[in-house]
Amino acid sequence: MKLSVVVITRNADFFMRDCMDSLVHQSVKPLEVLVVDANSTDKTQDIVKEYAADWPFVKLLEHPGTRGEGRNFGAEKAQGDIVAFIDADAIAHALWVEELIKAMENADVVAGREVRLGYHGFTTLKRVGMLHKGVDITYPSVNLAYRKTAFEAIEGFDPWFKEAEEVDLNYRAVDAGYRLIYWKKAIVYHNARSTFTGFFKQSFWYGFGRKELSLRHGDLWSSYSPMEMVKVSKDESIWKIIRLGFSFMGYLFCKVVGKRQIAKERLRRSKASER
Numbered sequence: 001m002k003l004s005v006v007v008i009t010r011n012a013d014f015f016m017r018d019c020m021d022s023l024v025h026q027s028v029k030p031l032e033v034l035v036v037d038a039n040s041t042d043k044t045q046d047i048v049k050e051y052a053a054d055w056p057f058v059k060l061l062e063h064p065g066t067r068g069e070g071r072n073f074g075a076e077k078a079q080g081d082i083v084a085f086i087d088a089d090a091i092a093h094a095l096w097v098e099e100l101i102k103a104m105e106n107a108d109v110v111a112g113r114e115v116r117l118g119y120h121g122f123t124t125l126k127r128v129g130m131l132h133k134g135v136d137i138t139y140p141s142v143n144l145a146y147r148k149t150a151f152e153a154i155e156g157f158d159p160w161f162k163e164a165e166e167v168d169l170n171y172r173a174v175d176a177g178y179r180l181i182y183w184k185k186a187i188v189y190h191n192a193r194s195t196f197t198g199f200f201k202q203s204f205w206y207g208f209g210r211k212e213l214s215l216r217h218g219d220l221w222s223s224y225s226p227m228e229m230v231k232v233s234k235d236e237s238i239w240k241i242i243r244l245g246f247s248f249m250g251y252l253f254c255k256v257v258g259k260r261q262i263a264k265e266r267l268r269r270s271k272a273s274e275r
Helices: 013-024 044-054 067-077 096-106 148-153 165-175 196-217 226-230 239-274
Strands: 003-009 032-037 058-062 082-087 090-092 109-117 144-147 180-191
Touching: 003 013, 003 067, 003 096, 013 032, 013 044, 013 058, 013 082, 013 090, 032 044, 032 067, 044 058, 058 067, 067 082, 067 148, 082 090, 082 096, 082 148, 096 109, 096 144, 096 180, 109 165, 144 148, 144 165, 165 180, 165 196, 196 239
Parallel strands: 003 032, 003 082, 032 058, 109 180
Antiparallel strands: 082 144, 090 180, 109 144
């Protein structure tokens, strides 16, 4: 099987060279590396063009919009049997592509291992898992691969989501009967937030996204383990409680704003169907 890599980016020149170096020096070369840039105003595009000049399988695409819209655009242009997603602030292990292809022989969706880099108080925090039909669907799109046929069948990322678009995608894939597996040998090194402000914002929008999921799919609280949400393990710290607090604020904010979004979308669809 041939694998296409889709990288979404905006104003990421600080990270771009490390990401691109990791992708062009894979043990098994990807069919293509599609960098989808959302109108960067820094040197991001210039850097990608340098790599495209030396490596013909690197291509720069421009498409403004949300993260989901950018990934959908890249997946639409991809020629591979597999579409693998990674972000510009991440570095792929040299065996990443090879391991994803290997894992995909027995799956439709492969979630790889994310190793976070940065301040240990942030990097040791675990994801709050959510199960659907017995499968963890919270694997992030910084290290996620789909058979293109499966991705197209479930119509890709839902552009309605501001956050948690990858959880929604995985939810719909599992719901449709596609097999999602975790493959720890497919490793991506991901830079964690480097400032307290960045961490607080990330936590807020994390909670916002979890509420978006419940607005889209109904009550999902039975999919969580309340104890796991508040329990601080020996590898974690007080930052887990702080994250929970800011996430709860984002959750409440979305509870108000999200309902308005749903109402507007339903009105838009109703008008579109009348035309």
